[in-house]
Structure formats: structure tokens, C-alpha cells
Amino acid sequence: MLLDCDEQLFMAYKRSGEKGTEKVLSTWSEAENKLQADPKILGTALSPNLFLVNEEMAMNIAFSTARKYWGHVTTDTQAFFDKQGMDAKFVHDRLNDFFYTQRGKEIFFEQLFAQHTMDFERLIWLIFGKRMQITMPVNELQTIFLYKLNNEYFVHMIYKEHTLFWHWLFMKKIYSLFIHKPLEQFTFIHEMLGHFEHSARKTYTHVNNFVNNYKKVLDKCITYVDNHNSTCLEKKQLHLYQIVVHYRLAEGDNRCVKSLITAFEADWRYSMYALTEKEKVLIAYLLFHIAHQEKNDELVIQYGEYLLEDERLNNYAIEIMLEYKELLPNRKPTPPAIVKNYELNFLENLYAILLDHYVRTERYHEGLTLLKEHKLASNKKIHAALVQKNYSNEHFIAIEAYVQQDIALLVNNSLQHIGLSVDEWRRNYRLPEASYYFVAQSASLHILNILKVLFVTEQYELFEKLMEIYKKYLLIDDHFESLRVFISTYVEQE
Template sequence: MLLHCDEQLLTAYRHNGEKGAEALLSKWAEYSANPQNNPQFFGQTLSPDLFLVSEEVAMNVAFSTARKYWGRVPMEAQALFKRQGLDSTFMNERLNSFFYSQKGKETFFEQLYAQHTMNVEQLIWIVFGKRRDVHIQTTELQTIFLYKIENEYIVHMIYEEDAQFWHWLFMKKVYSLLIHKPLEQLTFIHEMMRHFEYSAQKSYTHVHNFSYNYKKNLDKCITHVDNQNPSCLAKKQLQLYQIVAHYMWTENDFRKVRELIASFEIEWRYSMYALTEKEKVLIAYILLNVAHQEQHEEDVIRYGEYLLDDERLNNYAIEIMLEYEELLPNIKPTPQAIVKNYANNYLENLYAILLQNYVQTGSYVKGLRFIKEHALVSSKKIHEALVHKKYNQEQFIAIESAIQKDIALQVNNSLQQIGASLEEWRRNYRDPEAPYYFTAQSSSLNMMNIMKVLFVTEQYELFEKLMEMYKKYLLVDEHFEEMRLFISAYV
């Protein structure tokens, strides 16, 4: 079930690509009541009157479309469910009773309204009451989007056929809302803009230098929207998204990120929408990483200690991840492991970065206290040995055994045949093409920083044993040479 404007734009797109669809939008714009308000940062806008619908229409369109495409178990998924002991006949009966009941319709719409998106895997979770470990590669209908705009709704589908067009159209609709609707009517801006960005990527994968053009047009668009709207919560959220987008899409030059943050903090400092603690944590996390990239050690320490104080980062991490999914790397932390890629978890990365900067500023006593206070800086076994001063052979054997297990899990994700995993690791961990190369580099660097602290603070026994293990399992020539020069200079 397609909206009339969607059908017309799809036909134009199929005939002459994006140019054809933009030409049709230009034609419609000629009859617009306010043709001047069409700045074209992301091409022509689309009048929201053409795609915003009532709650009843949104519910009917979304539910009937989901029933048409997801009302039966797809053939390609039947084998997956069968392996979990779920018969396709049983599943189809459950889907049938869900899609042909008023309660099913209400539940579907409630979930779609709360989550703003729906795909077939989410639907299966809703119908069968728990998550199933199934990943259905393709269905004719990929995603349903739903957002409330004051008393109306934008409901939009992404179909497998002409997927690039459907992403282009979703992006166009969100962009049109920003231009034509009062910003205070838009809720969940951060999530809507995240979907907007994803659809922009899908629409313009063919465009050279996409990230540069996206940021440039985004800045123009947000400046225009700022000027057209009074202060409101949505305006602050839009500017926060702009900061995060620039940070995530910038490789080396962070000047624009710092400028945006400085302007943002000035604008909202004394506003009725003053920064919340969560927003302060988000900004501090970005500035920490910018300072680390630019090698401003004192700033890294200042922001890092702020984020760890009162567990600020931990307290707001889940909220930040819900709003900015990719900002905080969130692979499960492994406090028992010393061999790991620290960048995979936001908290482990914070500890590793802070320790590195304590070392770089010569704050070795502070670094020792830091290692003793937080097991995640090193590992549970090393932490235990240092805190309780268990410098005996049994403890050192336990540390080495833990390192061997770490490596086996990195190589084969298994503790079976540890010896073979160690041999494979030794052969390949210095190879940039190896899947665990970055793990080895990250672990080596962190181990070096730990040992520098131990050496300077005269924890010689633990230092010597860790150095033996380092040479056996993690030796990276440039790191080791730098360590040798460090010790020579210190002595």
C-alpha cells in the first residue's frame, strides 16, 4: 500500500533515476504556497502535506503492509526455525492469529511507535515473546519507519526492490520536515537523524567523497533550521547530532568538531535547556578522544578523570548508546583478559588511553595508583598480584596461563588446543593482514605502559616476569625498542 506521492516518485525514479524524481519534485514545488522556502541543501524538498497521515491511516498502512510481507514464515527462514525446534505450521498459525486480531494490530503499532522502526526479526520477537537467534538475509520488505509529528505521522517502508530509491525518499522526507515544519514538533531528533544519515549513505554510495559532501550540506541545512526556529529541545538535539556526525565522519582534522562544541556550549549554557549531565558526559567523551588523537595529554587526563569520577561515563553509557548507536564501542568488556583490542569497549579504551597519557606526562605514581584501583587497566590476575603483592611462582604461572587462554580465544574462540592456537598466533600476529593484528598491537602498547609504570615505581619483580611473558607472546619490535630506550634514558 503506497502513498500517492510515493507511487509517482517511484515511477519517475524508475524512468530517469534520481534526476527524474528531482524533476518531479521541482514541478510540484512550482505550485507550492511558499516556493522560497526550498533551499535545496539536499535537493528539492517535498511538501509534508503529501506524506504526513493520521494515526488511523498510519496504523492501517503499517499493519497491512507488514501482514502482506511478513504474515507467513519466509521459505529461507524455515530451516533456521526448524533447527530451534519450531515447526513452520505452528509458526504460521501464530503469525496468522497475530495479524488477524485487533490485539495484534494494537501491539504491533505500540511497538512500532516506541521503537520507530520494525523489521522481520523484531516482529518475530514480538509475536513469539523472546528473541530468536535468526538472521533472515532478505525479505521483500526490509524496514518500516514510523515517527509522530505533532498530531500526524510519517510512515515509510524500505523495500528490497528499488531499495536505493526508498532510502532516498526517506531521507528526502526527513529533510523536508526539517525545512517545512516547526522544529519543536519533531521528537526523537537524534534517532531520526541517525536513520537519515544511514539512508543518505545507502542513497549516495556512488558519490565520490560522500562524507565531505554530507557534512557540508548538513551544516548548511542545520544553520538554516537554526535561524528559522526559536530555542527548543529539538534544536539542541539537532546540534548535538551535528557534533557527533562531524566527530564520527572526521578522520584527522577535528577543528570543526571543537568549533561546534564551543558554540554549542555557549548557546545553551544559560538557556532553559541547559546541558544535562548526560550531554556533558557525551561532550567530554568526544573531547577526550579528540585530545588523544591530537596528543594533548593534559586534556586527555582532565576529561578522562572527569568521565571516571563518580562513574559518570558508566552511568550514562546506555542512554548515549541508545541515541548514538556507534559512538561508544560496546563489545562486552573482559576484565580477566590482558590480550584484547582495547578500542572494542568504551570503558577499556578509556582506561588504556588514560594510562598511556599518565605515562607520557611522567605521572608514574598516579599511574601505579590507577592500575591498583582498576582491574580493567591490566587484568584480574595482574591486578591481584600487584594489589596483594603475590609475587610467587604460582601467581606468575596463573598470569601466563591467563595470557595463553586470551590468545587461544582470539585465534580460535576456543580453549581447545591452546598449544596450536599459540603457534598460530606467534606465526601471524605481526602480520597486518592477520585478523588479530590490531589486538596484538593494542595489547602490546598497553602492556608497555603497565611495565613502564612498574619499572619507574620499582615494582621490579612483577616487571621482570611480565617482560618475560611479553617477549614470549606479544613482542612488537617498535614498542620493545621504544621501551629499551625508555629504560636506558631513565637509568
């Protein structure tokens, strides 16, 4: 079920491509003289009156479209269900119960309204109550989007056929809403613009220097929206999203990000929409990583300690991840492990970076405090040894056992045949083409920082055992040479 404007633009696109659709849009724009001037940042805007609908119509469009494409079993989908142990009759009955009852329609719309998107995988989870691990078959209907603005709804579909057109039209509609609608009507700005960026990548993958072009377009749009809207909470959310986008796409140059943060803090510090604790944590997290990239030890330590104090980052991490999905690496933390890629979890990475800068600035006792207070800064057994001062042989054996288990899981994703996995690891972990090369590099650097802290703070028993484990499983020549020079220099100074 297509809206009239979607159908007309689709026909124009099939005849003449994007130029044909822009010509139709220009004609419509000339006939519509009630809207404010169109800045034409992203071509000609659509009148929101053409695609915003009431709640009943939004429900009917979304549900009837989903039923048309997802409400019956194709050969491909049944083959998928067969692998899940679901026979055709069971699947057919469940789909009918869902798609041909008022209750099914209500559940569908509730989920779509709450999540803003629906795809086949999410629908299967909704109907059958479990997430499927096998890749879903590609369907003609790929995604349904739904957003509410005041009492109106924006509903849009992405289809497999001419998918670039549907992504282009989705971008055009979101752009048009920001140009023509008051900012106060928007909810979940970060999520809507995240979907906008995803469609931009799909639409303009062929464009050279996409990142710079996208940032320029985004900045122009935000400047325009700024100038045509009064101060409001939604404007602050828009500015914060702009900062995060520039940070993610900085490509090593953070000058613009820092400039945006400075202006943001100045603009909102004394407004009635002053920064919340969560927003302060988000800004500190960005500045922490920027300082690390720029090797600014003092700022890394300042922001790192702020984020750890009162568990600030941990307290707001889920909210930040929900709003900015790609910002915080959220691989499940592994307190027992020490051989791992520390960049895959935001807290483990924070501890590793902070410890590195403690060592760089010779703040070894602060490094030791970090290791004693936080399991994720080393691992459970090393932490227990430091806190309980348990330096028994059994405890050291347990530390080595954890290392062997880490390696077995990295090499073969199994704790069977640990000895064979360790042998394979030893043969390959120094090779750049090995799948676990970066894990070895990350773990080696972090363990060496732990060793430096232990040596200077005279935790000699644990230092010697950990050094023995390092030489056995993680020895990287240039890393180890830096440790040898460090110890030699430190002893000479003493």
C-alpha cells in the same frame, strides 16, 4: 499499501529516474503556496500534508504492509525456520495469531512506535520470543519506519525493489519535515537523522567525496532550521548531533569539531536549556579522543580524569550509546583478559589511552593509582596482585594462565587445545595479515606502559613476572626496544 504521493513519485521515478521525481515535486510545490520558501538544499521539498497521517491510518498502513510481506511463510523463510526446529504448521499458526488479531496489531504498533523501525528479524523476535542467530532471508519488504510529530505520524517503507528510490524518498521526507515543521514537534532527533544518514549512504554511494558533501548538506540544513526556529531543547539536540557527525566523519581533521563545540558551549551555557551532565560527559569524551589524536598530553589527562571521576562516563554510557550508536565502542568488557584490542570497548580504551599519557608525562605514580583503582586498566589478576600485594608463585601462574586463555580464544575461539592455539599465535602474531595482529599490537603497547609504571614505582616482583610473560607471548621487537631504552635512560638518570 502506498500513499498517493509515494505512488505518483514511484511511477515518475520508474519512467525518468530522479529527474522525473524532482519535476513532479516542482509541480506540486508551485501549486502549494501556503508553505514558507523552500531553500532547495536537497532539491524540492515535499509538503508534509502529503505524507503525514493520523494514528489510525498509520497503524493500518504499517500493519497491513507487514502482514502482506511478512505474514505468510515462503519457501526461503520456512527453510530458515526448519533450521530453528520450527515446523510449518507451528510457524503458520503463530503468524496467524499475530497478524489476524487486534492484540497482535496493538503489539506490533507499540513496538514500532517505541523503536521507530521494524524489520523481519525484529518481527520474528516479537512473534516467537527469541532472536535468531542465522541470517534472515532477504524479504521484498526490508524496513518500516514510524515517527510521531504532534498528533500526526510519518510512516515509510523501504522495499527491496528499487531500494535506492525508497531511501531517496525517505531522505526527502525527513528533509521536508525539518524545513516545514516547527522544531518543537520533533522527538528522537538523533535517531531520525541517523536513519537519514543511513539512507543518504545508500542513495549516494556512487558520489565522489560523499563525506564532505554530506557534511555540507547537513550544515546548510541545520543553519536554515536554526534561522527559522526559536530557541528550544530540540535545537540543542540538533546542534549536538551535528557535532557528533562531524567528529565521526572528521577523517583526522578535528578543527571544525572543536569550533562547533566551542560555539555550542557558548550558546547554551547560560540558556534555560543549559548543558546536562550527560551532555557534558559526551563533549568531554569527544575532546578526550581529539586530544589523544593531537598528542595533547595535558588535555587527555584532564578529560580522562574528569570522565573517570564519580564514574561519569560509565554512568551515562548506555544513554549515549542509545542516542549515538556508533560513537562508543561497546564490545563487552573483559576484566580477566589482558591480551585484547583495547579499542573495542570504550572504558578499556579510556584506561589504555590515559595510562599511555601518564607514562608520556612521567606521572608514573598516577599511573600506578589508575592500575590499583580500576581492574579494566590491566586485568583482574594484575589488579589483585597490586592491591593485595600477593606476589606468590601461584598468583603469577594464574596471570600467565589468563594470557594463554586470551590467546586461545583469539586464535580458535575455544579453550580446548590451548597449547596448540598458543603455538599458532607465536608463529603468526607479528604478521600484518594475521587476524589477531592488531590485538597483539594493542596489547603489547599497553603491557609495556604497565611495565614502565611498575618499574619506576618499584613493583619489581610483578614487573619481572609480567616482563617474563611479555617476552614469552607478546614480544614485538620495536616495542621492546623502546622499553629497553626507557629503562636504560631511567637508570642512568637515577
